[in-house]
Amino acid sequence: MDEFDDNEIARLLRLKRYEQPPPGYFENFLHEFHRRQRDEMLRQPLWRICLERAHGFMLRLDGRSLASYPAAVAAVLVCAAVISLKIYQQPETARVALQSPPALSAPASAEGEWSLTSPVATQIFTTQPVRRFNESAQTHRAAAPPRYVLDSVPVSYEPTFRF
Amino acid sequence: MPRKAVFALIFCFSASLLFAQEQAAKTGRDRVKDTFERVMAQAESATAVSHQVKDVFERAAKAVVKIHGVDEHSPICGTGFFIDPTGTLYTAYTVGGEAGNFTIEFGGKKYPARQLLADIRSGTAMLKIDAPTPALPIGKSEGLEVATPVLAVGYPLDLPETPNFGMIAGFDRKYLGRYFSTTHLRVNLPTQRGEAGAPLLNMKGEVVGIVVSSLENNSACYAVPIEAAEKIRRDFMRFGEARHGWIGINVTMARQPVEGSLAEMKQIMEDTPAARSGIKSGDILLQVGRKRVTQPEDVLDASFFITAGDIVPITVMRGNQKLTFSVQATLHPASRSGVLLASPGTPAINQQAMPLSLGSDVPPTP
Amino acid sequence: MDQPRVDPDQELVKRTQSGDAGAFDELVIKYTPRLYGLVYNMTSNHEDTNDLLQDIFAKAYRAISGFRGKSSFYTWIHSIAVNMTLNFLKKRGRRFQLSLDDVDASIQNDKEFLQSTATNSPVREADLSELQRRLNEAMMKLSDEHRAVVTMFHIQGMPHAEISKILRVSEGTVRSRLFYANRQLQNYLDEFRKNPVS
Numbered sequence: 001m002d003e004f005d006d007n008e009i010a011r012l013l014r015l016k017r018y019e020q021p022p023p024g025y026f027e028n029f030l031h032e033f034h035r036r037q038r039d040e041m042l043r044q045p046l047w048r049i050c051l052e053r054a055h056g057f058m059l060r061l062d063g064r065s066l067a068s069y070p071a072a073v074a075a076v077l078v079c080a081a082v083i084s085l086k087i088y089q090q091p092e093t094a095r096v097a098l099q100s101p102p103a104l105s106a107p108a109s110a111e112g113e114w115s116l117t118s119p120v121a122t123q124i125f126t127t128q129p130v131r132r133f134n135e136s137a138q139t140h141r142a143a144a145p146p147r148y149v150l151d152s153v154p155v156s157y158e159p160t161f162r163f
Numbered sequence: 164m165p166r167k168a169v170f171a172l173i174f175c176f177s178a179s180l181l182f183a184q185e186q187a188a189k190t191g192r193d194r195v196k197d198t199f200e201r202v203m204a205q206a207e208s209a210t211a212v213s214h215q216v217k218d219v220f221e222r223a224a225k226a227v228v229k230i231h232g233v234d235e236h237s238p239i240c241g242t243g244f245f246i247d248p249t250g251t252l253y254t255a256y257t258v259g260g261e262a263g264n265f266t267i268e269f270g271g272k273k274y275p276a277r278q279l280l281a282d283i284r285s286g287t288a289m290l291k292i293d294a295p296t297p298a299l300p301i302g303k304s305e306g307l308e309v310a311t312p313v314l315a316v317g318y319p320l321d322l323p324e325t326p327n328f329g330m331i332a333g334f335d336r337k338y339l340g341r342y343f344s345t346t347h348l349r350v351n352l353p354t355q356r357g358e359a360g361a362p363l364l365n366m367k368g369e370v371v372g373i374v375v376s377s378l379e380n381n382s383a384c385y386a387v388p389i390e391a392a393e394k395i396r397r398d399f400m401r402f403g404e405a406r407h408g409w410i411g412i413n414v415t416m417a418r419q420p421v422e423g424s425l426a427e428m429k430q431i432m433e434d435t436p437a438a439r440s441g442i443k444s445g446d447i448l449l450q451v452g453r454k455r456v457t458q459p460e461d462v463l464d465a466s467f468f469i470t471a472g473d474i475v476p477i478t479v480m481r482g483n484q485k486l487t488f489s490v491q492a493t494l495h496p497a498s499r500s501g502v503l504l505a506s507p508g509t510p511a512i513n514q515q516a517m518p519l520s521l522g523s524d525v526p527p528t529p
Numbered sequence: 530m531d532q533p534r535v536d537p538d539q540e541l542v543k544r545t546q547s548g549d550a551g552a553f554d555e556l557v558i559k560y561t562p563r564l565y566g567l568v569y570n571m572t573s574n575h576e577d578t579n580d581l582l583q584d585i586f587a588k589a590y591r592a593i594s595g596f597r598g599k600s601s602f603y604t605w606i607h608s609i610a611v612n613m614t615l616n617f618l619k620k621r622g623r624r625f626q627l628s629l630d631d632v633d634a635s636i637q638n639d640k641e642f643l644q645s646t647a648t649n650s651p652v653r654e655a656d657l658s659e660l661q662r663r664l665n666e667a668m669m670k671l672s673d674e675h676r677a678v679v680t681m682f683h684i685q686g687m688p689h690a691e692i693s694k695i696l697r698v699s700e701g702t703v704r705s706r707l708f709y710a711n712r713q714l715q716n717y718l719d720e721f722r723k724n725p726v727s
Binding site: 023145146147148149150151152153154155158160161162163 | 231234236237238239240241255256257258260283286319320321338339341342343344347354355356357358359360374375376377378381384385387409410412413414415426432451459460462463465466469
C-alpha cells in the first residue's frame with residue numbers, strides 16, 4: 001500500500017502495549033513506594049506528623065471505643081511513636097536512643113536512618129529526596145541499581161535470506 | 164487306602180510344595196539381586212554424573228568472571244570467561260557490546276577491561292584485561308546432539324559463580340518467526356539475569372557455546388555456538404576486526420525442488436561478486452563452500468562463516484546443468500557502513516522487556 | 530457525563546480513607562501495570578516513568594481523603610497520571626533520552642503479528658520491525674497533548690468518553706486531536722516508506 005490508513009497506524013500502535021519494564025519491576029514497585037513514603041514521612045515536621053496521626057486516630061474512633069481499654073493502649077502507642085520520632089529526628093539526642101541497639105544493622109554509608117518497620121521487612125536505603133521534576137534523569141542513572149543482563153531474544157538477526 | 168500310602172502321599176505332596184517354594188524363593192532372590200544390582204549401577208552412574216558435573220564446574224569456574232560495565236542508561240552486570248592466558252575473554256554482545264567502563268571481577272580482585280571487538284551479528288564481544296589468567300578449552304558444538312548434557316557457569320544477579328545443568332534441546336535457526344544469523348543452540352537449562360555471556364560446557368569441560376538470551380521465563384536459553392565466536396576471533400586476529408563476507412545473492416523458495424534443493428536465486432545484486440561470477444537469477448543453489456543447501460534458510464549458516472576475501476565455491480543447477488563458480492567474497496555492505504545487520508530497534512539497551520501474555524490489558528470502562 | 534453505576538474500586542477506596550494502608554497497596558498493585566503503559570508511552574523513558582509513577586501514587590495517597598467518588602477511581606487516578614506526566618514533559622522539554630526498547634522482542638506474541646508473518650517472509654518482518662522503530666520516533670515528534678490522546682486511545686484502548694473525562698475536554702476535542710495525530714503519524718511513516726532502509 002502506498003499510504004498508511006488509520007487501521008495500519010492503529011495496529012502498529014496497539015503493538016506498543018507489549019512494551020514492558022524489566023522483569024521484577026512490578027514486584028519491586030510497591031516496596032519502593034513504601035520506602036519513599038517512609039522517607040517522606042520522616043522529613044515532615046513533627047507537628048505535622050502528630051496532627052496526621054491524631055487525625056487518623058480520631059477518624060477511627062467512635063463513642064463506644066472511647067471507653068475501651070484498647071483505645072487507651074492505642075493512644076499510649078501513638079504517643080510513644082511520636083516521642084520516638086522526636087528523638088530520632090534530633091541528632092544531638094541520638095545518644096539516648098543508642099542505649100537500645102538499632103533494630104536493623106545499617107550499612108556503613110547510611111546516615112543513621114531508622115526504619116519504622118520490623119527488622120525482617122526491609123533494608124535501609126540512603127534517603128533520597130522526593131523526585132523533583134526539574135531533575136535530569138541522569139542523576140537517577142548514576143544512582144540506579146545495575147541491570148543484570150539476560151535478554152529475551154538474541155541480538156543477531158537476519159532480515160532476509162541473502163549472503 | 165492303607166495308612167502308609169496316605170502318609171507317603173502327604174509326605175510327597177509336602178515335599179513338592181516345599182521344593183516349589185524354594186524354587187520360587189530362589190527366583191525371587193535372583194530378581195531382588197538383579198534389581199539391587201541395577202539400582203546400585205544407576206546410583207553409581209548418577210554419582211559418577213554428579214562427580215563429573217561438579218568436577219567440570221570446579222575447574223571451569225576459575226576462568227569465569229563477572230563483568231561490570233556502564234551503558235547509557237545504568238550500570239550493567241553480566242558474565243564472561245577467559246579463553247587465553249593473557250586475559251582475553253568472551254562475553255555476549257549485550258554485555259560487552261554497547262557499554263563502557265568495564266571492570267572484571269576475578270580471583271577476588273577487580274581489573275579494568277577494554278573492549279577488543281563487539282560483533283552484533285554473532286551476538287558476541289571480546290574484552291581484555293592485562294593479567295595472567297586461566298582459560299577454558301574450546302570444544303566443538305558440532306559434536307552436540309539433542310539431549311547431550313551440558314553445564315553453564317554464570318553470575319546471576321548479585322550472586323557468586325553458579326552452575327546450571329541441563330541438556331541440548333535443539334538447534335534452532337529462528338525463534339518466533341525471526342531468523343538468527345546462524346544456528347543457535349537451544350538449551351534446557353534455567354538462566355537468570357546477569358548470566359548473559361556465560362560459557363556453555365560439555366562434560367569434558369570444553370566450551371561449546373556462549374549463553375546470549377533466555378526464553379520462556381528463563382526456563383531455557385539460547386547459546387551462540389562457539390564456532391561462531393571463534394570465526395569472529397579469527398577475523399580479529401587476522402584483520403583486527405570482524406570481516407563478514409558478502410557474495411551478493413538474495414535467495415527465495417523455489418516452487419519445486421531441483422536436485423533436492425528448494426533454494427532459488429531470486430536476485431543477483433548489481434556490482435557484487437555474484438554478479439561478476441556469472442551466477443544468474445533463477446539458478447538453484449546446491450552448495451556454498453562445504454555446506455549443502457536444500458532450502459533458503461541454509462544460506463544463513465553458509466553465509467555466516469564466509470570471511471571477506473575468501474574464495475567460495477558455489478554450486479548451482481541451471482536447467483539440466485550443474486555449474487560451480489568460484490566467487491571471491493567482498494566485505495559485507497553492512498560492515499562497511501558500520502551497522503552490521505543491526506536489528507531495527509537495537510541497541511540491546513533495555514531489551515529485557517518480557518512479552519505480555521495475550522490476555523487483554525485494556526482497562527475496564529467504568 | 531454518566532456516573533459509573535458501581536465503581537469496582539469503591540471498597541478499596543473507602544478502606545483507604547478509613548486508614549487501611551493495605552487497601553491502598555492493593556490499588557497500587559492493580560493500577561501500576563496500566564499506568565506504566567500510559568506514562569511510558571508518553572515519556573519513552575523507563576527511569577522517568579518509574580519516578581513519575583512513584584510520584585503519581587504518592588500524590589494519590591495524599592489526596593485520596595478528598596476523593597468524593599464523583600468519578601470512578603480509575604478516572605481519577607488516570608487524571609492524576611496524565612496531568613503529572615504532561616507537567617513533567619513540559620519541564621523536561623526536548624532533553625529526553627529515548628529508551629530504545631526492542632519491540633521486536635515483545636511483539637512476537639501478538640496474534641496479529643504472528644498472523645501477518647505466517648508466510649515466513651523475512652522481508653516483511655524486517656519492514657514491521659523497522660516500522661515500529663519509526664513509529665516510536667514519530668510518536669516523540671507529536672506534541673505532548675497529542676501523544677497523550679494517541680496513547681490513551683490506541684495503546685491503552687480507552688474510549689473517547691473516558692479520555693474526555695480524564696483530560697477534562699470535550700469528546701469532540703479528543704476526536705479532533707486523534708485525527709490530527711493520526712495524520713501526523715501517517716506523514717512520518719509515509720516518508721519512511723518512500724525512503725526505506727535497504
